[in-house]
Amino acid sequence: MTHRTRIKICGLTRDADVRAAVEAGADAIGFVLYPASPRAISLDRAAELAATLPPFVTPVGLFVNAGRDEIEAACAAIPTLLLQFHGDETPATCESFERPFIRAARMAPGFDLVDFALQYASAAALLLDAHVEGYGGGGKVFDWSLIPPSVPAPVVLSGGLNAANVGEGVLALRPWAVDVSSGVEQAKGIKDAGLIRRFCEAVREADARLEDAATR
Numbered sequence: 346m347t348h349r350t351r352i353k354i355c356g357l358t359r360d361a362d363v364r365a366a367v368e369a370g371a372d373a374i375g376f377v378l379y380p381a382s383p384r385a386i387s388l389d390r391a392a393e394l395a396a397t398l399p400p401f402v403t404p405v406g407l408f409v410n411a412g413r414d415e416i417e418a419a420c421a422a423i424p425t426l427l428l429q430f431h432g433d434e435t436p437a438t439c440e441s442f443e444r445p446f447i448r449a450a451r452m453a454p455g456f457d458l459v460d461f462a463l464q465y466a467s468a469a470a471l472l473l474d475a476h477v478e479g480y481g482g483g484g485k486v487f488d489w490s491l492i493p494p495s496v497p498a499p500v501v502l503s504g505g506l507n508a509a510n511v512g513e514g515v516l517a518l519r520p521w522a523v524d525v526s527s528g529v530e531q532a533k534g535i536k537d538a539g540l541i542r543r544f545c546e547a548v549r550e551a552d553a554r555l556e557d558a559a560t561r
């Protein structure tokens with residue numbers, strides 16, 4: 346296969362939803378460690394859920410302007426945790442944990458993504474989300490034409506994705522990965538196994554179409 350788009354499902358709070366995401370083929374599972382979010386869970390709960398993940402499925406901790414102690418405690422409790430910085434964290438802060446991290450970029454007209462990528466050059470990937478009030482998880486699609494033709498970092502496409510639009514995003518933008526929260530939910534923090542499965546199937550169908558086009 347020429348390209349296998351990685352899938353991250355974010356904002357999980359329940360064991361059954363974690364199982365559904367893993368069974369559907371998710372590569373990464375996100376836990377919101379941002380107390381102001383309706384999807385927030387405690388670090389103890391995130392560690393419990395992370396302990397149920399099989400090998401090769403990555404737990405991701407989402408932080409928004411968290412204190413150093415909080416992030417260090419999460420790294421200690423979940424040794425394989427990938428950090429997702431979704432607030433106003435500086436490059437120096439993101440790097441200071443000496444852990445792989447992904448950095449959210451809040452996409453809006455005038456935002457210079459290439460400059461942002463250069464500033465956060467040590468990020469494992471940039472997660473492109475819509476610029477919404479409350480930092481993220483708003484289920485809002487941003488204008489994909491704001492993404493420059495070449496971004497010097499792996500891109501995680503996010504913001505308002507669902508089973509109906511993710512295929513188009515994969516075909517048009519060929520991101521390294523996609524990330525979804527609202528689009529696979531019944532209510533905030535309560536996922537829907539059917540929507541998760543359909544989301545993952547839509548990504549795989551788009552991957553297969555890309556593969557087909559590449560081998561013609």
Ligand SMILES: O=C(O)c1ccccc1N[C@@H]1O[C@H](COP(=O)(O)O)[C@@H](O)[C@H]1O
Pocket residue numbers: 355356375377379382383384407409431472474479480481482483484485503504505506524525526527528
């Ligand atoms: O999920 C939240 O509540 C949240 C809060 C603060 C920052 C980010 C948040 N979620 C992340 O936002 C993107 C897009 O989510 P959606 O699919 O549009 O709902 C995703 O990475 C969420 O994990």
